[in-house]
Amino acid sequence: MSASTSLAVRPAPLGHNGGPTIDAYPGDETKLLAKLIGYFESAELASLDEREMAEKCRDYFDGRQWTPDEMRVLRARHQPASVDNYVKRKIELLAGLERRGRSDPKAYPRTPTEDNRADAATQALRYVMDDQRYDVVRSSVFDNILIEGMGGCEVVVERDKATGGYNVVCHHLTWDRLFRDPHSAHPGFTDAKFLGICIWSDREDMLDEYPGCEDILSETFDYAGGQTYGDKPTYTWSDARRRRVRVVQIWWKLREDWWTATFTHGGFLESPSKSPYLDRHGNATCPLILRSAYCDRDLQRYGVVKDMISPQDNINKRLSKLMHLLSVNQVLMEEGAAPDVDLIRAEAAKPDGVLVYNKGFEFKIIQNQVEIEGQFKLLQHAIQQMNVTGPNASMAGKDPREQSGRAIIAQQAGGQMEHEPIADALRQHTHKVAEAMWMRIKQFWTEEKWIRVTDSDKTVKFVGLNHPVTIADLLGNLDQAQPIQMQIKGLPKLDAKAVMYGLRLQPNDPRLQTVVKIENDVNDMDVDITVEEGPDNPTMQAEQFQTIMQLPIQILQQFPPAFIIKASSLRNKDELIKMLDEHQQAQARDANSKQALETGAAQAQIAKTAAQAKDIGAQTVERLHGMALDHSAGNAPPDNALMPPAPAPLDPLAVDQQYHAQTIDKSKLALAADQQAHDQAMDVAGHALAVHQAMTPPAPPAPAGP
Numbered sequence: 227m228s229a230s231t232s233l234a235v236r237p238a239p240l241g242h243n244g245g246p247t248i249d250a251y252p253g254d255e256t257k258l259l260a261k262l263i264g265y266f267e268s269a270e271l272a273s274l275d276e277r278e279m280a281e282k283c284r285d286y287f288d289g290r291q292w293t294p295d296e297m298r299v300l301r302a303r304h305q306p307a308s309v310d311n312y313v314k315r316k317i318e319l320l321a322g323l324e325r326r327g328r329s330d331p332k333a334y335p336r337t338p339t340e341d342n343r344a345d346a347a348t349q350a351l352r353y354v355m356d357d358q359r360y361d362v363v364r365s366s367v368f369d370n371i372l373i374e375g376m377g378g379c380e381v382v383v384e385r386d387k388a389t390g391g392y393n394v395v396c397h398h399l400t401w402d403r404l405f406r407d408p409h410s411a412h413p414g415f416t417d418a419k420f421l422g423i424c425i426w427s428d429r430e431d432m433l434d435e436y437p438g439c440e441d442i443l444s445e446t447f448d449y450a451g452g453q454t455y456g457d458k459p460t461y462t463w464s465d466a467r468r469r470r471v472r473v474v475q476i477w478w479k480l481r482e483d484w485w486t487a488t489f490t491h492g493g494f495l496e497s498p499s500k501s502p503y504l505d506r507h508g509n510a511t512c513p514l515i516l517r518s519a520y521c522d523r524d525l526q527r528y529g530v531v532k533d534m535i536s537p538q539d540n541i542n543k544r545l546s547k548l549m550h551l552l553s554v555n556q557v558l559m560e561e562g563a564a565p566d567v568d569l570i571r572a573e574a575a576k577p578d579g580v581l582v583y584n585k586g587f588e589f590k591i592i593q594n595q596v597e598i599e600g601q602f603k604l605l606q607h608a609i610q611q612m613n614v615t616g617p618n619a620s621m622a623g624k625d626p627r628e629q630s631g632r633a634i635i636a637q638q639a640g641g642q643m644e645h646e647p648i649a650d651a652l653r654q655h656t657h658k659v660a661e662a663m664w665m666r667i668k669q670f671w672t673e674e675k676w677i678r679v680t681d682s683d684k685t686v687k688f689v690g691l692n693h694p695v696t697i698a699d700l701l702g703n704l705d706q707a708q709p710i711q712m713q714i715k716g717l718p719k720l721d722a723k724a725v726m727y728g729l730r731l732q733p734n735d736p737r738l739q740t741v742v743k744i745e746n747d748v749n750d751m752d753v754d755i756t757v758e759e760g761p762d763n764p765t766m767q768a769e770q771f772q773t774i775m776q777l778p779i780q781i782l783q784q785f786p787p788a789f790i791i792k793a794s795s796l797r798n799k800d801e802l803i804k805m806l807d808e809h810q811q812a813q814a815r816d817a818n819s820k821q822a823l824e825t826g827a828a829q830a831q832i833a834k835t836a837a838q839a840k841d842i843g844a845q846t847v848e849r850l851h852g853m854a855l856d857h858s859a860g861n862a863p864p865d866n867a868l869m870p871p872a873p874a875p876l877d878p879l880a881v882d883q884q885y886h887a888q889t890i891d892k893s894k895l896a897l898a899a900d901q902q903a904h905d906q907a908m909d910v911a912g913h914a915l916a917v918h919q920a921m922t923p924p925a926p927p928a929p930a931g932p
Contacts, residue, residue, distance in 0.1 A: 251498035262478070263489075263491065266424070269407065276375075276527055277402070279532060280375060284373055288314075291538060292307045300546065303550065304550075307546060308549060312541065316530075317372050331351050331656075332348050333755055336754060340752070354667065367517065371652070373531050375527040377399070378514060381396050382394075383395065389673075394671075396659065407421070413519075414517055414654060420476055424475075427473050442495065444492070446471050447469075472490060472491075474490065477512040484511055506665065515658050540604075548602060553575060557570055557589070557592070558589070558590050559589040560587040560589070563588065657755065671692065677689050691747075692748060694741045695745050697727065700728065720742065724740075
């Protein structure tokens with residue numbers, strides 16, 4: 227890979243100017259250097275065969291599938307070096323499935339009260355992944371896992387020169403710069419005692435990066451021995467011609483903590499120290515996150531390409547031999563039949579060649595039909611063997627056979643099942659990277675930080691981490707149009723006390739800037755990180771959705787609208803379901819508003835009746851006063867003068883009918899609202915089915931019977 231691969235960047239400066247403090251190695255550094263050099267050289271020696279196979283697998287992916295000796299033999303025969311690169315097509319198909327199956331991590335709260343803060347953790351994690359283009363890093367790691375058998379990345383921090391804080395960064399580590407404990411057997415190297423990176427660096431660059439290391443470099447140039455990595459000079463720690471040295475950064479485990487050092491053969495370039503990065507348990511951890519595809523009994527790592535080399539060689543050699551047989555002919559003739567044998571050979575190989583021979587001599591052209599047929603059958607067998615290795619043609623949508631939809635689905639599912647172990651390895655690697663990023667965020671993002679988040683509808687918003695909230699901020703969040711006391715009751719106890727205290731202060735009182743709490747304090751968050759992704763199977767999903775839509779309408783109407791949308795292959799299903807829920811909630815609010823209006827009208831009628839009763843009472847008092855005056859004057863009122871006018875008698879049957887009519891009207895309104903929501907969901911589902919049918923090619927007609 228490119229020589230631009232750099233060593234892991236530690237938080238700089240370490241232990242100075244406010245940087246994180248580190249623990250120096252307490253033992254003898256001279257003995258430690260010899261021990262670490264032994265670690266590296268043992269790892270190098272144990273991985274020679276593995277690296278040779280990894281280079282061969284990369285060559286096969288790149289189309290370099292004939293050795294130099296084989297090329298010389300073919301040129302001597304005038305035989306073509308044919309390459310039909312099935313390996314590259316299969317690996318690119320798996321790489322395409324990885325790109326199509328990308329997903330974002332999500333943080334889940336560990337307690338019921340941490341829901342909002344878990345969402346902030348999710349946004350922070352996605353911000354780091356987007357900022358570092360982790361999707362590209364992950365694809366590069368997966369490429370190394372498939373071809374060479376091992377890949378990885380590092381999750382470290384770098385000092386932000388503008389703000390003085392730390393940025394979480396993720397670097398891809400090319401496979402030929404990595405070394406590991408040769409006794410490790412776990413696919414994720416969790417049982418490794420040491421891991422590391424090896425690069426080559428020019429002397430001038432080393433002097434700039436590590437001032438005062440002249441003696442160390444001189445001793446390294448004086449030493450010869452050891453193996454080397456990749457495209458660099460062979461069997462040496464230094465390159466005297468280009469004045470380059472090999473630099474090793476190693477991470478090794480000592481009891482519960484990981485330690486690190488950077489050295490060359492002449493000495494330490496960075497003193498050994500405890501790793502500045504912490505895990506969930508507070509122990510120093512290694513920032514290198516590596517993954518392998520497979521591991522054999524000799525603890526040699528290898529990828530998917532290794533099993534494809536033999537059938538690929540078979541295809542290339544059968545194809546080359548077949549093309550050679552088709553382009554040449556054998557000539558049987560008696561001596562003296564032709565004056566120039568080489569001319570006869572050249573003309574016999576031409577499709578329009580002219581053969582001139584002496585009459586009376588035996589002369590005939592022998593066609594290699596039997597051998598051609600044999601080579602063609604062997605070629606077909608080799609192609610069949612390659613097709614059943616790794617991703618099949620149906621997964622790529624290139625199977626030329628006429629098959630039913632279920633047969634295609636079965637083949638796709640079978641191919642994906644074979645691919646699932648590799649996909650699961652990548653998922654586990656992604657989960658470890660997300661966990662490491664979150665731990666770097668918790669450890670190094672100690673100051674207030676605002677991150678920009680873009681929703682699925684392209685709406686931009688900002689999320690504050692470690693954001694100090696003052697009394698003035700809490701007062702500013704109150705809605706002046708709503709009762710203050712009601713809003714205070716809905717606040718947490720601490721916030722409510724701060725608001726009540728702030729309401730008694732003057733607008734310019736400095737006590738309003740008192741910090742009440744730290745919002746979204748990442749160091750205090752405790753969340754679980756998950757990465758949800760799996761093999762994409764749109765054909766199976768579409769068939770299931772079509773089966774659901776073909777159910778009788780009476781059964782289909784019993785399903786909630788969200789079920790129909792969830793079963794479809796529409797994009798952004800969660801957004802559609804959210805819109806549907808909001809629409810139903812709006813309808814419920816409208817129904818409640820209508821009911822409130824009806825209740826208000828009834829209350830107004832009651833108030834009107836009460837007012838009328840009050841008026842009648844006033845009129846009665848006035849009549850009593852008049853009657854008293856008339857009585858004093860000797861005028862007696864009639865017996866019914868004190869009684870108000872009798873209201874019209876009520877019909878009990880009419881009242882009961884009116885009540886039932888109002889109840890039926892309300893039920894009809896609710897039923898109409900539910901039917902309208904269901905009809906809208908059915909329209910969305912019908913549109914999804916129409917889009918799927920338009921994008922799906924028609925099934926081939928069934929073969930006619932005998």
